[in-house]
Amino acid sequence: xxKKPYFSVMRLSVIxxxxxxxxxxxxxxxxxxxxxxxxxxxxxxxxxCILSGLLFGGMTGGLAAGLGSAIFDLMDPxxxxxxxxxxxxxxxMAFIAGMMVRRARRESGEPxxxxxxxxxxxxxxxxxxxxxxxxxxxxRFVMGAEWGAVWTTVATKATVSLVNAVAASIISVLxxxxxxxxxxxxxxxxxxxx
Numbered sequence: 001x002x003k004k005p006y007f008s009v010m011r012l013s014v015i016x017x018x019x020x021x022x023x024x025x026x027x028x029x030x031x032x033x034x035x036x037x038x039x040x041x042x043x044x045x046x047x048x049c050i051l052s053g054l055l056f057g058g059m060t061g062g063l064a065a066g067l068g069s070a071i072f073d074l075m076d077p078x079x080x081x082x083x084x085x086x087x088x089x090x091x092x093m094a095f096i097a098g099m100m101v102r103r104a105r106r107e108s109g110e111p112x113x114x115x116x117x118x119x120x121x122x123x124x125x126x127x128x129x130x131x132x133x134x135x136x137x138x139x140r141f142v143m144g145a146e147w148g149a150v151w152t153t154v155a156t157k158a159t160v161s162l163v164n165a166v167a168a169s170i171i172s173v174l175x176x177x178x179x180x181x182x183x184x185x186x187x188x189x190x191x192x193x194x
Contacts, residue, residue: 022068053097066091
């Protein structure tokens, strides 16, 4: 029996659909917040990024999260120069969530609420650390801002990012347990070869 290719039509469809969900929730479910060195925002895009990883695994979820977020960045001149960084950071967030849930699934079948919650929180914290590190490096060494201005921006962005992380962790876990049984019953996971 011939093995199915990883990037089947079904998997590409899932990546496209989840990337669209990441884009839409980032674009339309947000509040922009201006800072001295650019803007930041409260948004629900991270919910979809983590959910992509939790539901569909590290690679599929990571690609969906990275692509949806990068496309959003390309639509906004403020964020466009950093789209490739956004792709990597959002990919990492979903990848972490997906790999942790997949590991729990291998060990005990269906992962528990605790396993899924730990995966979501770990992904959100991992993204937070990467995002703050990127903000410091980008503002200081690419934009040439003075350290005082960098720390002002970091303080604002860290506060907003923490709110995003908490919301993403809670809401993605709730959505995971609401959607996974329906997707499983519809045969989506078996069609993806899982």
